[in-house]
Amino acid sequence: MEAIHTVFDGQQPGHTPVLPNDLSALYGGDLRFPTMEGRPYTIANFVTTLDGVVSYNIPGKSGGSEISGFNEADHFIMGLLRASADAIIVGAHTFHEAGLTPSWTGESVYPKAKDLYAHYRRQVLRKLKRPYLVIVSGSGQIDFSRAIFSNTDARIVIVTSEPGRVEIQRRLNGNPTFAEITPIAAPAPVTPDHLLALLWSRFDVHLLLHEGGPTLLGQFITAGCLNELFLTVSPQIAGRRLDQPRPGLVSGVEFSPTSAPWLHLLSTKQMGDHLYLRYLTKSAS
Numbered sequence: 001m002e003a004i005h006t007v008f009d010g011q012q013p014g015h016t017p018v019l020p021n022d023l024s025a026l027y028g029g030d031l032r033f034p035t036m037e038g039r040p041y042t043i044a045n046f047v048t049t050l051d052g053v054v055s056y057n058i059p060g061k062s063g064g065s066e067i068s069g070f071n072e073a074d075h076f077i078m079g080l081l082r083a084s085a086d087a088i089i090v091g092a093h094t095f096h097e098a099g100l101t102p103s104w105t106g107e108s109v110y111p112k113a114k115d116l117y118a119h120y121r122r123q124v125l126r127k128l129k130r131p132y133l134v135i136v137s138g139s140g141q142i143d144f145s146r147a148i149f150s151n152t153d154a155r156i157v158i159v160t161s162e163p164g165r166v167e168i169q170r171r172l173n174g175n176p177t178f179a180e181i182t183p184i185a186a187p188a189p190v191t192p193d194h195l196l197a198l199l200w201s202r203f204d205v206h207l208l209l210h211e212g213g214p215t216l217l218g219q220f221i222t223a224g225c226l227n228e229l230f231l232t233v234s235p236q237i238a239g240r241r242l243d244q245p246r247p248g249l250v251s252g253v254e255f256s257p258t259s260a261p262w263l264h265l266l267s268t269k270q271m272g273d274h275l276y277l278r279y280l281t282k283s284a285s
């Protein structure tokens with residue numbers, strides 16, 4: 001991949017670079033995250049069309065890769081964020097839509113940078129294990145035949161309700177799994193505040209990567225639990241039917257002009273016709 005072009009970078013200057021030279025050359029600059037006390041610093045990564053669609057909602061073609069056009073730089077950035085994170089959180093729908101991937105790691109989304117990610121994660125960040133995959137599901141209707149559950153290296157936390165925990169146990173009894181799976185019944189409703197407190201205190205998560213979907217992201221934004229948004233803008237127009245709308249970045253909540261959150265632009269990157277934006281939420285600045 002050629003280097004991503006940095007149009008604007010508003011990160012605070014004067015810090016020691018975090019990214020090794022080869023990764024910062026590809027990323028077009030450094031990548032740093034602050035730490036928080038008592039809860040993980042939470043970043044989200046999404047890709048949207050110009051008209052704000054994040055999923056075509058077509059079976060087998062609903063994921064972010066169809067939106068980005070399988071864009072290499074988008075995959076590279078997603079891999080870089082995964083390599084940086086202690087845990088990746090997804091809603092059950094996004095988990096099941098993500099296909100048959102046997103792992104949720106940087107190299108699984110961008111294999112060409114496997115060695116660069118591994119060196120950065122282990123030698124620079126000193127994170128010796130893979131990021132946790134955290135699946136949020138109220139129903140507990142998780143498909144345990146997915147390849148990731150056979151991966152002995154995978155560390156999976158499923159946060160659910162009490163009935164969901166019973167359903168998970170029932171499903172696990174019929175499916176041999178080899179991954180490390182920790183189901184946790186949280187008090188209903190499962191809130192972002194509770195999720196963050198749990199991941200901090202029980203799993204030592206300091207940097208959390210939110211990979212969607214729009215329903216789970218809407219809850220995090222509403223609760224003021226999102227610190228940053230990495231948003232790829234793909235130069236495509238998907239359109240929407242009135243009777244079967246395609247989701248935008250956020251679903252299930254709506255804001256008014258007075259309550260809508262504003263974000264602060266941290267960096268703008270570009271490759272070809274794609275833009276890669278990094279925003280800080282105002283509540284975090």
Ligand SMILES: NC(=O)c1ccc[n+]([C@@H]2O[C@H](COP(=O)([O-])OP(=O)(O)OC[C@H]3O[C@@H](n4cnc5c(N)ncnc54)[C@H](OP(=O)(O)O)[C@@H]3O)[C@@H](O)[C@H]2O)c1
Nearest residue numbers: 046047054064091092093094137138139212213214215216
């Ligand atoms: N373009 C992109 O960057 C991007 C990124 C992510 C996702 N997507 C796409 O977005 C679509 C999925 O988005 P979505 O909004 O429909 O789904 P989602 O947020 O991924 O998942 C929704 C499900 O998560 C569980 N859930 C969410 N909040 C919960 C809570 N507070 N307590 C308990 N369970 C909770 C529920 O699972 P149960 O039904 O099991 O209770 C719910 O049905 C997919 O097509 C995906 O490919 C696109």
